[in-house]
Amino acid sequence: xxxxxxxxxxxxxxxxxxxxxxRPPTPQETGEALHLTLKESAAAYDRLASDHVLVLAPGTHxxxxxxxxxxxxxxxxxxxxxxxxxxxxxxxxxxxxAMLGGSGTIxxxxxxxxxxxxxxxxNLELRAxxxxxxxxxxxxxxxxxxxxx
Amino acid sequence: xxxxxxxxxxxxxCEKRGLQRGAILxxxxxxxxxxxxxxxxxxxxxxxxxxxxxxxxFAKLGLVGDFWRLRQ
Numbered sequence: 001x002x003x004x005x006x007x008x009x010x011x012x013x014x015x016x017x018x019x020x021x022x023r024p025p026t027p028q029e030t031g032e033a034l035h036l037t038l039k040e041s042a043a044a045y046d047r048l049a050s051d052h053v054l055v056l057a058p059g060t061h062x063x064x065x066x067x068x069x070x071x072x073x074x075x076x077x078x079x080x081x082x083x084x085x086x087x088x089x090x091x092x093x094x095x096x097x098a099m100l101g102g103s104g105t106i107x108x109x110x111x112x113x114x115x116x117x118x119x120x121x122x123n124l125e126l127r128a129x130x131x132x133x134x135x136x137x138x139x140x141x142x143x144x145x146x147x148x149x
Numbered sequence: 150x151x152x153x154x155x156x157x158x159x160x161x162x163c164e165k166r167g168l169q170r171g172a173i174l175x176x177x178x179x180x181x182x183x184x185x186x187x188x189x190x191x192x193x194x195x196x197x198x199x200x201x202x203x204x205x206x207f208a209k210l211g212l213v214g215d216f217w218r219l220r221q
Binding site: 050097 | 152161168170176179183186219
């Protein structure tokens with residue numbers, strides 16, 4: 001198996017596990033599922049992180065982001081089919097709805113005043129809402145500090 | 150990328166942090182961006198977009214100018 005096809009299988013398993021369990025798998029869980037050694041699984045996590053497909057907690061193989069999904073609670077909870085996920089940002093929360101069938105609800109808040117802002121999406125159609133999205137960091141710098149972005 | 154009640158709230162938030170206003174999108178445009186970016190993420194054939202492909206996505210959605218330029 002090439003590292004490219006291995007990384008594809010690891011990426012797909014991570015997302016599948018994340019969607020089913022609402023949390024990302026550890027390298028050990030991924031290794032067991034895909035018949036990889038822990039070293040092989042961890043190396044795949046490193047390559048995927050290096051390619052900006054995953055974000056790992058610093059100095060670990062703990063997945064912080066498997067975009068569009070966040071492994072930690074954020075102010076972008078996404079409700080789809082009775083499950084709750086978290087987007088890393090509003091773009092990712094909307095992307096999570098798109099990735100998971102195109103219909104769902106995002107129970108967010110105004111970043112300024114903390115007022116509840118709910119976005120309802122049905123078949124990729126957004127119900128009218130009084131809200132705006134702000135990108136603070138220019139595109140060329142998004143990966144300088146992706147957690148802040 | 151954060152959500153706000155209005156542009157006035159964005160300006161208030163930026164002022165508190167000493168930041169310049171960045172780029173503002175409607176939630177509908179952000180949904181289109183999210184769909185283009187992530188709808189196929191669970192496909193075996195998915196691959197990360199090249200810089201040129203990503204730039205073309207931004208342009209398609211009218212996201213142009215220095216703020217959206219991926220190459221400096």
